[in-house]
Amino acid sequence: MHLPTLLFILALLCVFSFWIGKRRALIIADGKHCNLHSLPGYYGYYASLWCAIPALVVLVFWTGFESSIITTLVSRELPVALQSLPSDRLNLVINDIQNLVSGNIVSGEIDPAMRAAADHYQHLQQISQAALTVVVLALAVLGLLLAYRQIHQAQRARNWVERVIMFFLISSSSIAVFTTIGIVLSVLFEAIRFFQAVPISDFLLGLKWSPQMAIREDQVGSSGVFGAIPLFAGTMLISFIAMLVAAPIGLMAAIYLSEYASKKMRNITKPLLEILAGIPTVVYGFFAALAVAPFIRDSGEWIGLDVSSESALAAGLVMGVMIIPFVSSLSDDVINAVPQAMRDGSYALGATHSETIRQVIIPAALPGIVGGMLLAVSRAIGETMIVVMAAGLSANLTANPLQAVTTVTVQMVTLLVGDQEFDSPKTLAAFALGLMLFVTTLVLNVIALYVVRKYREQYE
Amino acid sequence: MNNGAKIKPGSTMERVNANLAKRYAKERRFRRMGLAAIVISLMFLGLLFGSIISKGYGAFWQTYIQLEIHFEPEDMDLHGNRSLEVLSAVDYGGLVKRTLREMFPKVKKRKEKRKLYGVVSNGAAFQLREMVMNHPDLIGRTVQVWVPADDDVDMLIKGHIDRHKPESERRVKDQQIAWVDELQRVGKIEKRFNTTFFTAGDSREPELAGIHGALMGSIFTLLITLGLSFPMGVAAAIYLEEFAPTNRFTDFIEININNLAAVPSIVFGLLGLAVFINFFGLPRSIPLVGGLVLTLMTLPTIIIASRAALKSVPPSIREAALGIGASRMQTVFHHVLPQALPGMLTGAIIGMAQALGETAPLLMIGMVAFIVDIPANMMDPATALPVQIYLWADSPERAFMERTSAAIMVLLAFLISMNMLAVLLRKKFEKRW
Numbered sequence: 001m002h003l004p005t006l007l008f009i010l011a012l013l014c015v016f017s018f019w020i021g022k023r024r025a026l027i028i029a030d031g032k033h034c035n036l037h038s039l040p041g042y043y044g045y046y047a048s049l050w051c052a053i054p055a056l057v058v059l060v061f062w063t064g065f066e067s068s069i070i071t072t073l074v075s076r077e078l079p080v081a082l083q084s085l086p087s088d089r090l091n092l093v094i095n096d097i098q099n100l101v102s103g104n105i106v107s108g109e110i111d112p113a114m115r116a117a118a119d120h121y122q123h124l125q126q127i128s129q130a131a132l133t134v135v136v137l138a139l140a141v142l143g144l145l146l147a148y149r150q151i152h153q154a155q156r157a158r159n160w161v162e163r164v165i166m167f168f169l170i171s172s173s174s175i176a177v178f179t180t181i182g183i184v185l186s187v188l189f190e191a192i193r194f195f196q197a198v199p200i201s202d203f204l205l206g207l208k209w210s211p212q213m214a215i216r217e218d219q220v221g222s223s224g225v226f227g228a229i230p231l232f233a234g235t236m237l238i239s240f241i242a243m244l245v246a247a248p249i250g251l252m253a254a255i256y257l258s259e260y261a262s263k264k265m266r267n268i269t270k271p272l273l274e275i276l277a278g279i280p281t282v283v284y285g286f287f288a289a290l291a292v293a294p295f296i297r298d299s300g301e302w303i304g305l306d307v308s309s310e311s312a313l314a315a316g317l318v319m320g321v322m323i324i325p326f327v328s329s330l331s332d333d334v335i336n337a338v339p340q341a342m343r344d345g346s347y348a349l350g351a352t353h354s355e356t357i358r359q360v361i362i363p364a365a366l367p368g369i370v371g372g373m374l375l376a377v378s379r380a381i382g383e384t385m386i387v388v389m390a391a392g393l394s395a396n397l398t399a400n401p402l403q404a405v406t407t408v409t410v411q412m413v414t415l416l417v418g419d420q421e422f423d424s425p426k427t428l429a430a431f432a433l434g435l436m437l438f439v440t441t442l443v444l445n446v447i448a449l450y451v452v453r454k455y456r457e458q459y460e
Numbered sequence: 461m462n463n464g465a466k467i468k469p470g471s472t473m474e475r476v477n478a479n480l481a482k483r484y485a486k487e488r489r490f491r492r493m494g495l496a497a498i499v500i501s502l503m504f505l506g507l508l509f510g511s512i513i514s515k516g517y518g519a520f521w522q523t524y525i526q527l528e529i530h531f532e533p534e535d536m537d538l539h540g541n542r543s544l545e546v547l548s549a550v551d552y553g554g555l556v557k558r559t560l561r562e563m564f565p566k567v568k569k570r571k572e573k574r575k576l577y578g579v580v581s582n583g584a585a586f587q588l589r590e591m592v593m594n595h596p597d598l599i600g601r602t603v604q605v606w607v608p609a610d611d612d613v614d615m616l617i618k619g620h621i622d623r624h625k626p627e628s629e630r631r632v633k634d635q636q637i638a639w640v641d642e643l644q645r646v647g648k649i650e651k652r653f654n655t656t657f658f659t660a661g662d663s664r665e666p667e668l669a670g671i672h673g674a675l676m677g678s679i680f681t682l683l684i685t686l687g688l689s690f691p692m693g694v695a696a697a698i699y700l701e702e703f704a705p706t707n708r709f710t711d712f713i714e715i716n717i718n719n720l721a722a723v724p725s726i727v728f729g730l731l732g733l734a735v736f737i738n739f740f741g742l743p744r745s746i747p748l749v750g751g752l753v754l755t756l757m758t759l760p761t762i763i764i765a766s767r768a769a770l771k772s773v774p775p776s777i778r779e780a781a782l783g784i785g786a787s788r789m790q791t792v793f794h795h796v797l798p799q800a801l802p803g804m805l806t807g808a809i810i811g812m813a814q815a816l817g818e819t820a821p822l823l824m825i826g827m828v829a830f831i832v833d834i835p836a837n838m839m840d841p842a843t844a845l846p847v848q849i850y851l852w853a854d855s856p857e858r859a860f861m862e863r864t865s866a867a868i869m870v871l872l873a874f875l876i877s878m879n880m881l882a883v884l885l886r887k888k889f890e891k892r893w
Contacts (some may be wrong), residue, residue: 039572068741162789169703172695176716176763179756183727186734249497254492269498271883276505278875280817282513282846283868286853290861291511321504326858328501349478352483355491375722382724384820389853409820416733434730438723445722447705449715 014048021047050147055140190431209395230395234405239380244319250327277325287387288318308321309405310392334368367455374448378441384409516865522654523614524606552585581608611666611859666859677842684751691763701770721760729824744826745841758811765807769800802889809882819846
């Protein structure tokens with residue numbers, strides 16, 4: 001039976017269990033709620049949880065391990081000649097068998113042994129499917145029967161159901177922790193493998209980045225040099241330009257909106273800035289590559305400057321525009337959190353509006369603003385699509401914003417998009433870069449969140 | 461306030477007055493700077509929309525050429541047997557070419573012929589085949605068929621190709637321009653609404669490329685994201701806001717959520733690559749993996765929004781429910797959650813909008829392949845709309861630039877309507893306690 005059908009039947013069984021459980025409870029209690037420990041519905045939930053959970057657990061594990069177990073069984077049946085192949089060749093053969101089963105195009109000739117193996121595979125798959133259906137449905141019915149027999153008047157069905165719900169709530173909130181652990185482990189392990197091939201000092205201090213690996217031993221000019229300094233420098237340069245655009249504009253916009261603008265203007269402008277924040281980065285990237293970069297190149301030519309068509313300036317400028325709403329909304333929050341009493345005090349002393357803002361509000365809000373800026377920097381460093389589309393690929397070590405530079409994220413994308421072996425240092429380098437990126441943004445975020453939180457506590 | 465006559469020389473008042481004009485000027489300058497900042501940001505917004513709309517609106521129209529096709533059985537090598545297999549194997553490209561030669565009988569040289577064939581899209585042959593397969597009774601008749609023009613001709617008609625440039629710098633040659641002008645004169649060229657753009661998958665030919673495949677990929681991905689991240693996000697928010705004791709573990713969870721919200725999206729792509737593809741062995745390029753990755757990415761957004769929604773429900777509601785004997789779980793699920801649900805939904809919609817526009821993590825898990833087929837379920841290889849934009853943006857053809865902009869317009873339309881829905885929802889259900 002197909003998976004969706006099976007799930008549908010299971011869902012029907014659950015609804016049925018709910019009804020049965022509720023009915024059973026009412027029958028036991030002679031139709032009076034007060035004779036029961038919990039409301040009748042809880043007995044229904046009790047029955048339907050017993051029906052669903054064991055069946056679903058088995059279903060998940062079964063589908064998770066099905067293909068690997070079948071593959072092992074099939075490869076054990078393969079002719080000895082095939083079994084003695086090195087593991088990567090054997091994988092290819094197994095891959096071909098799986099392709100044969102699913103009716104895809106197979107690489108190379110189909111020999112009878114493989115055809116037989118494919119038939120065997122298909123046979124096992126059918127058996128497994130049938131067995132899965134039987135086992136799951138049997139478990140569901142069994143669970144229902146068990147729950148049905150357990151229902152009695154003093155049974156604490158509500159507490160039991162609530163415990164199950166609580167378990168679900170707690171496990172959902174731990175997903176965040178597991179995600180972090182997953183990120184750290186996956187990036188760290190691959191990065192360690194990379195550092196076994198390339199010394200960590202070469203990576204962190206090297207001045208040359210050229211990740212092309214030689215495919216043959218005698219190839220010229222592709223030795224693979226992994227010095228990440230040019231990437232860090234390029235990332236810094238572009239982020240710096242972006243912040244140069246975003247910090248003053250975002251901050252001034254926030255000040256104007258929260259201190260000067262009329263309510264009507266605020267109501268119009270804020271949603272417009274939110275649109276700017278909601279535009280996908282790939283759109284900004286397209287805008288940078290097709291409108292801003294040529295414009296900067298042409299105007300550079302006009303005043304006699306040699307500007308690369310993938311200049312850091314174009315990418316940084318557009319990235320700055322992307323970050324403006326981010327900076328302005330964070331600063332807006334912070335400025336609004338400054339107590340009105342401080343403003344009133346300043347006005348009472350005869351300060352003008354702008355003097356109040358510059359000498360009272362900004363100093364009071366400074367920790368929060370700095371925190372917001374740090375978050376914006378971390379955003380700029382991690383931004384990918386704008387730089388992939390508008391910045392270059394050549395790793396130049398330069399501080400000239402008119403030249404092409406490359407960034408950490410651009411290199412991660414170029415190293416991992418396309419078909420590569422998973423073990424070559426070239427691919428693993430992307431994970432090492434990812435580790436650097438993760439650590440940098442993590443540190444920035446932790447500092448920023450700490451600063452912002454400290455600041456909030458001051459006025460609350 | 462200040463009567464100039466009464467002020468004594470050397471008094472504080474005089475010193476204040478002396479600076480007053482300067483201070484007011486400073487005030488005006490500061491104010492103008494603030495206004496300028498807003499104007500600059502909005503100008504960029506206008507510039508972005510303007511440049512994309514002006515480049516992309518043309519893609520919603522496509523140039524078609526009218527051909528008079530004779531479905532002659534002899535020309536189609538049909539001898540008696542007209543099963544579907546035979547019909548599908550007919551050389552329809554040849555039929556198109558023959559028709560073109562009949563329309564311009566003066567073209568004799570091989571090179572010129574090839575130029576002539578280039579006026580019509582490769583897709584014309586497929587279109588004819590589909591027509592014949594669906595209606596075999598067309599054979600033997602003469603039919604007027606509108607077929608898509610080649611993308612270069614399309615660009616010429618739309619005025620994006622400069623006719624005055626030297627021939628060698630143009631993608632459309634002089635002769636082709638003459639033919640196109642001739643066709644235009646007799647009314648056999650026409651711009652029509654480009655339905656292909658909304659019904660086709662990706663293609664190497666701009667005139668045959670569409671966003672349907674990418675759109676389906678995005679929809680499948682988002683369905684998984686919504687189905688997983690909304691229940692889990694709400695559950696996590698309920699636990700953290702309503703039940704969690706203040707201890708190290710809860711603090712740790714909170715720090716993690718806040719950090720994850722600021723982790724670059726590309727890092728989630730690395731996680732997906734290492735965990736779902738390499739460790740669990742799921743295939744690359746499928747919406748299922750994309751959905752899982754985007755779930756992890758949007759979860760913090762939804763949790764944070766849901767917590768804010770729960771926080772805004774006043775404690776009196778909880779106390780009243782507890783007071784009449786509800787359990788804590790009943791209080792939350794029967795009384796607090798329904799009040800907080802609109803806020804949570806708003807957060808979920810904003811999270812989904814974020815997921816819809818996300819590109820970088822999908823590149824990492826391989827949803828960036830050239831896929832012609834329209835995905836039918838969550839296990840079929842697919843791309844997503846933003847990835848399709850990225851792919852097309854890389855193509856050199858002018859016509860693809862137009863289609864990229866058009867795809868961006870579709871994407872932005874989705875995003876803006878999602879955000880508007882969120883705002884409306886907030887407006888409608890927002891309660892001031």
